[in-house]
Each structure stands twice: as structure tokens, then as C-alpha cells.
Amino acid sequence: MNRIDRLFGILTLLQSRRYVPAEKIAERFDISVRTVYRDVKALCEQGVPVSFEAGKGYFVVQGYFLPPVSFSTEEANALLLSESVVAAFTDRSIQQHYATALHKVKAVMKTRDKQRLEELDNKIKLQLPACIDHSYEYLSGLQQAISDKTVVEICYRNLKDEECVRRVEPIGLIFYALNWHLIAWCHVRADYRDFRVSRIRSLRNCGVPFTRTDHVAVGDYMKGLPVDY
Numbered sequence: 664m665n666r667i668d669r670l671f672g673i674l675t676l677l678q679s680r681r682y683v684p685a686e687k688i689a690e691r692f693d694i695s696v697r698t699v700y701r702d703v704k705a706l707c708e709q710g711v712p713v714s715f716e717a718g719k720g721y722f723v724v725q726g727y728f729l730p731p732v733s734f735s736t737e738e739a740n741a742l743l744l745s746e747s748v749v750a751a752f753t754d755r756s757i758q759q760h761y762a763t764a765l766h767k768v769k770a771v772m773k774t775r776d777k778q779r780l781e782e783l784d785n786k787i788k789l790q791l792p793a794c795i796d797h798s799y800e801y802l803s804g805l806q807q808a809i810s811d812k813t814v815v816e817i818c819y820r821n822l823k824d825e826e827c828v829r830r831v832e833p834i835g836l837i838f839y840a841l842n843w844h845l846i847a848w849c850h851v852r853a854d855y856r857d858f859r860v861s862r863i864r865s866l867r868n869c870g871v872p873f874t875r876t877d878h879v880a881v882g883d884y885m886k887g888l889p890v891d892y
């Protein structure tokens with residue numbers, strides 16, 4: 664991340680909370696606390712009214728930005744609840760994008776509503792089975808390939824712990840049996856295959872378009888799965 668993007672990210676983070684400690688900013692952007700001090704100074708030099716309260720952290724003076732969008736308490740609460748679901752059932756790539764989006768939502772909220780949302784955040788918990796592991800980070804890249812209709816190359820480990828490299832045309836993602844599954848046309852098998860995303864070891868977007876234009880709809884593919892929806 665370049666410095667301009669980081670400064671904008673810090674400003675968005677500051678607007679998403681009432682107070683943000685320097686240590687929290689450093690952790691969020693993987694920088695040192697000293698770098699945080701320099702970045703905050705740079706924001707102030709650009710006219711952003713960033714202030715500091717001992718024991719609490721940095722904050723942007725209320726009213727610096729006029730909120731372009733207003734959210735009801737119910738809408739904000741729904742987004743907050745969704746954050747727990749996203750954290751539980753998606754991978755790190757989606758979690759990161761959702762967190763950034765939620766920061767932008769919080770940035771346009773009034774201080775009073777922002778404080779209430781933070782209090783509610785501490786009272787929402789989700790307990791998950793130990794078998795769920797979404798520590799990978801391929802869902803965002805797969806979504807992009809599905810949207811752009813571009814071929815991807817994956818290194819995949821099958822149930823026998825054998826690794827193979829495949830070029831596939833991803834047509835959809837389905838969540839079933841507590842896992843995300845990539846449905847794709849495999850160039851090697853010349854047929855559709857179901858790849859469990861957690862078994863993908865690496866992913867590369869080849870940047871070339873699909874070779875087929877008549878792929879089956881992912882909804883139709885779902886009908887053949889051994890799952891009672």
C-alpha cells in the first residue's frame with residue numbers, strides 16, 4: 664500500500680470510530696507507531712482536523728465531513744451483525760474488503776450512533792465448529808475471475824493429498840457442507856469439476872477469456888449436488 668492510500672485509509676478509520684489509539688492504527692496498516700505519528704502530522708498539514716485525547720486516542724473533529732449518506736440504526740445494526748457472519752463463513756480476502764467497506768459506512772455516522780454501534784459490537788458473538796477453517800484468501804480473486812470470465816490456474820490438493828495444477832473456467836461459488844466450493848470447467852478433464860476452495864494451494868488469474876460461451880448456470884449445477892437445500 665502506498666502512502667497516499669494509507670493516509671486515506673487512516674482518515675477513513677479515524678472517521679469510523681470515536682477514538683482510535685496509535686497502536687490500533689499501526690496494527691491495522693502494519694506500520695510502526697512512529698510512522699503513525701508522521702502520517703497523522705501529514706493529515707494535519709493537509710488541513711484535516713485530527714486531535715488527540717490522552718488515554719483514548721486520535722479522533723477527527725466532528726463535522727469535518729458532511730455525511731453524504733445517512734443510515735438508520737437498524738441498517739447499521741444489520742451491517743454489524745453481517746460482519747460476524749462474514750468473519751465466520753468467508754476467507755481473509757473477503758473479510759478484509761468487508762472491513763474496509765464497513766469502516767466507510769461508520770465514517771458517515773454521527774458520533775452518538777457510532778458509539779452505540781461500538782457498544783453493540785462487544786455484545787455480538789458467534790461460536791463456530793472447530794472443523795470450519797477459512798484461513799485461505801482466494802474467494803475475492805475467484806469472484807473477480809467469475810465476473811470477468813477469465814481463466815485461472817490453480818494448484819489443487821485432492822483427498823489423497825496429491826497436488827496437481829489445473830487451468831479452469833470458474834462459473835460460480837457454492838457454500839455447502841460447511842465449505843466453499845468452486846464450480847469450474849476444467850481444461851484437463853474437459854468437464855465441470857467441484858473444487859473445495861480450502862484445498863486450493865495457489866491461484867493465478869491467467870487474464871485470458873473463457874474458451875466456452877455456453878457454460879451451465881451455477882443454479883442448474885446445484886440441482887445435481889448430493890445436498891438437500
